[in-house]
Amino acid sequence: MTDLAADLRETFVQLADTLVDDFDLVEFLDVLAYRCVELLGVHSAGLVLADPRGSLTLVAASDEQTRLLELFQLRNSEGPCLDCYQDAEPRACPDLVRVRGKWPKFAQEAENAGFRSVYALPMRLREEVIGALNLFGTRPALLDDEGLRLAQALADVATIGIVHHRLLRRQENITAQLQTALNSRVIIEQAKGVLAERLRVSVGDAFGVLRAYARSNNRKILAVAKEIIDRTVDIPR
């Protein structure tokens, strides 16, 4: 296996490994940007992701120059990256000179930075578009068809990884929310029983004591209830 093939394999595995507890999105996209430069032979790469409302933010860039250029696109609401995200279609600009009419501000800024070609690829899974991967070259026609296909494949794997990670987090949140709602009630009832026995009072009176204690100590009833059960608090009559 050639070095490139081995690197590719390793990269795809890295990009797929997102269902871990310590997953860090920014670090993940930094890796993707770096790998794109390394594997595709482009000069630099930038990544933008949409927030829940659909506004794009720059999340990763392989160098400072590229970072500034991406920010320029977003600030001026002009550039292949934005069009790519909006239409969920690739925007290949093998020659920036030819797109001066379409994105005048962007083309100027990019040329000033020394770039001659730009490729924007959608990060998309079925109907969901989460952002865009942008590749920059210092000479025209930097990426051929095969390079473009590979770049899109990298973007696709990363997208699947991110979508799955988000889904998992959402499922965990939902589960925790629902279980907490029910468990809280159980804990409070248990605490009433424990306190009733300890103070030799009725369950109703025990709850009164619990509630008064929580109030006068400015604490939540549930927190106090947990401590009663764990015996970390002793409530006098």
Add this chain to the structure above:
Amino acid sequence: MMFHRHDRAALVWSKMRFLASETDSAVTVEHACVVCGEALEAAGVGLTLAIGTSLPEPVLATDARSRGLEELQFTLGEGPALDVSRGGMLVAITDVTSSEATLRWPVFAPEAIDGGVKSIIAVPIQVGAITLGAVDCYREFAGFPSRESLAKAFVCAEAVITLALAENGGPVLGEVIDREFTEHRARVHQAAGVVSAQLEIGLPDALARLRAYAYANDRKLDEVAEDVVRRRVTFRHEP
């Protein structure tokens, strides 16, 4: 009749909305359970949810028999809801009088039979890979439900999650629990607290002691709980 996925969901939700409109209320978890029962031609339905401890908690039921059977599962530590919570898959016992059922639930099955139940379909409530609980559907005839009925039942189970979460993200399940968390269930957990303090053991052990006592004395758990809370029954260290 073959249903397209979207048509099926639309039909199920419209049934839930219709039920809700009859009492002029919003669609709730209870409506999802009722429609689930209708889809599976059940005589009664119970909802049990996992709360992160060893035993899932009976939350609501459409009738007294179903409530009794849900609570019995909790007392015995055996039954369809528990199997679903552990295994994450649908449990369908098509004939409660069969030896399969008795092997699976040696104490629960006879009780279900006594109650007039002939088959039980327990539908898992799932969030991704996590099984949150089960909708237990008790039927008065033996047999396996059709594929379409099961598909509708699964839509109802998904709806339980959707309905338990309010639109702004806060759980509406809390309100359902406040409404449905009956005196019986509250008593059971209060009694566990009392026993825990009497024997100076942890809550899970105290609950196990209560359940064992109920089983050994052939009594309903909530009746034992009532006695414990009223100090008619006390647990003491063995001398």
